[in-house]
């Protein structure tokens with residue numbers, strides 16, 4: 276065979292990645308379960324590069340150089356299992372299967388073990404950037420055997436986005452690590468979008484600003500510390516005028532947010548790992564609340580109590596929202612990186628968090644100037660206990676904290692829901708607290724369940740005889 280790589284699954288993501296490979300000068304074998312998508316790709320884009328269309332899996336595999344490298348881009352779940360098994364039945368020891376779909380990392384752990392048993396290499400690669408990224412340069416997070424990355428790395432790096440000459444693709448770690456970090460990436464994306472939404476809602480509801488003006492504020496923010504793809508496209512969406520009614524499009528869109536599952540997976544994993552990923556959790560729950568349309572319809576009659584007047588100095592309050600957004604974003608990323616560190620420890624992946632900040636700077640949905648700062652923070656201290664403790668972020672958050680409090684309290688007084696702004700601030704206050712009420716929690720647990728507690732002044736576990744003479748025993 277002569278093809279450098281094969282892509283099977285030619286829906287929007289697969290065909291765009293196949294075109295990306297071809298445009299970079301690679302010969303690409305292409306295959307899809309139903310032939311029509313393969314033919315459509317060749318008819319429309321065949322001139323872009325060197326494609327080898329294949330009707331059957333056998334033809335497809337015959338077209339490939341050995342060791343064969345096949346990128347699977349089909350629907351996550353059962354379809355991915357079916358395709359992987361069919362490939363494996365027809366492949367030879369040393370061949371490499373790459374799953375580029377949004378697979379759950381535990382599925383990837385299982386599949387990697389099964390393929391290893393059959394002498395094959397299995398690489399679970401998170402790919403971010405949507406359709407546009409797939410075509411022009413995504414951020415790629417491959418996990419799997421280190422040896423397979425030697426055969427695969429240069430190929431994947433050649434189609435990834437690049438920032439400052441560095442590819443947005445690196446070997447993340449073994450088995451499920453690539454899909455795990457892609458999952459957390461998507462969770463962070465949820466948190467980012469929720470924070471942007473809360474900032475928008477404050478300007479619209481507390482300040483009563485016209486939508487177009489709010490869009491202008493985001494456009495300005497995009498040339499400061501908040502510069503990012505999501506802030507950039509927020510300005511675009513808010514600036515869009517509805518072609519039917521002439522009103523801002525966002526006012527015509529039903530306020531019920533959908534979700535495909537990666538945010539939910541992130542939160543489930545956070546619960547299992549015992550990591551307080553509150554920013555992402557609030558974002559996932561906020562989408563769930565928005566989509567409870569029947570309940571919301573009934574609840575509209577509930578009274579909200581007295582609300583104070585809008586802040587007087589609009590420009591000053593907008594600047595405060597900017598700072599609150601930035602500080603909350605630092606918290607959401609700090610928590611996301613904590614979850615990655617915890618997952619890495621749990622599964623023995625040895626992930627370098629700074630590498631992720633590096634490969635998320637381009638190609639992916641959360642790409643932002645901000646990630647340069649995270650990269651620098653981990654370069655300075657790879658064992659950073661929290662992103663909030665990196666000197667740069669510490670200074671930024673300490674500078675912002677007064678504004679952050681004012682924004683959260685104004686939101687509370689004016690009845691604007693800010694679950695992510697406020698829970699991020701609570702997280703920050705809890706993290707830096709001298710004493711937490713967890714001492715009382717331990718006392719209560721000892722009272723009703725004899726769960727024991729530790730003392731601040733002595734080693735050991737203790738129990739008070741609550742039902743007896745209330746003396747204390749060392750247990």
Ligand code: NBP
Nearest residue numbers: 284285286287288289308309348349350351354376377405
């Ligand atoms: P879809 O997720 O919509 O999947 C469609 C593809 O899966 C088609 O090629 C279809 O073949 C194939 N397929 C199915 Br469905 N069942 C199959 C089976 N049993 N055997 C073989 N092939 C089967 O495509 P997509 O939106 O391009 O996404 C591909 C992957 O990339 C997904 O895992 C997705 O989660 C992930 N992803 C998507 C995005 C995005 O922005 N869309 C971003 C990042 C990652 P057919 O043509 O014969 O029906």
